Amino acid sequence: MYRLWFGVFENELKLAADFKNGFVSAVNKDLIPFNIAEIGTKVLGKDYYRILRRVAIEVAEKKVREEISSDERSLVALVKALDSVEEIINVLKKKKEDLIDDAISERFDEAIEQIKKLRGEIEKEIDAFMAKVAPNLCEVAGAKLGAKLIEKFGSLKKLAFASSNKIQIVGAEKSLYRAIARMKRGKEAKMPKHGIIFLHGFVRNLPKKKRGKMARFLASKISIAAKIDYFRGELEEELAESVRKRYEELRREK
């Protein structure tokens, strides 16, 4: 039996009542040994392509609208799940250290291993969603950090409209407000250089003195990436390249 978009073929063709339903369920594990268009033209006549195109457009229009909102929601949910799972791993590790009984301690190890596996799976899912939802952000910031930023701001739209200095220090609000409060009192204060973008290898792996520069540059590129992803959604290859170049520059700089 072969499922075609206009019907089901089994010795003879049974025309579908609704082509749109046929279109979304035209799934076949095996190769189809005949040419779909030939059979279709026999049944639908010279209008075959006109009908196919109309159905394809109608199905896609509906799917596009659904996917854009649901993909982002899934992504945010995944990031929240990842945070919780990481927290659980940390708690379990800590509690394990207090234990004296070896047998129970071993059970803890097993449990931690399993949850780590789960963490790996969640990360993979995040990778896949990020490549789809925000390809530029994914390239520039990495899937995990990019997803965390979207979660932090609430949506890709909000991230796209945020200023780059907000992106630079998001996640370090506490020390930011502490510094501002100190400055208001006329005291010396240390402004935070980075928030969660510290997770990015290019920031973290530089010596302390250079991290601020890298964080500022990275934040500005992340801001551009989010804007392209929100408005256009196409991959811009030079963007991630420019971040890598800046990192190399800073690393060599004395």
Place this chain on the structure above:
Amino acid sequence: MRNVRIINGIPATKSKYGSHYGEKIIEIGGERYREWIPWRSKLSALILKGYEIEFRGDEKVLYLGASSGTTLSHLADIIDEGVIYAVEYSAKPFIKLLKLARERENVIPLLCDASKPWLYSGIVEKVDFIYQDVAQRNQVDILKANADFFLRNDGSFLLMVKAKSIDSTAEPKEVFDKVIERISKDFLILETGTLEPYHKDHIFILGAKI
């Protein structure tokens, strides 16, 4: 190439349609052409570098990784009497692709994952040509799976390979060699070449079924 003309050193396709992505419209001798900037499209770069792919104009084509339809719009100008099945996985650029599909009678849009051809196996017919530009790690597998399902025995394909998307740390040359070796196991390679200076670390592979 059919319906393609180099105007002032830049390819352009003969078209009765308006601008799709902001490209210039040029009129020469009462005919309208849409400018096709090689930096925006790998196929344009390939043409400008002097490579030829012959089209009759009534081919059936499967286009994997159509994105927002920049290259697709020009291919639709070239294959003006054929049919192009345009597959794209990402919803955001698809909005723009849909705009093109509503305008062009020879474009059939499919919002599907190109690495799962069975999901659209009951929609796409046997095709003469596969154009693939997907920038994914498993692009060779994607080509193979789609060719198994849809490519005619006398059909050919054009694959755009981006080294960075297969392995971002390895030398591009090594990545390309590996890809070519894997492709030549299942296909006949007709021609390969780089797309420098228009697209860095990219090559194209033109091939056919063995």
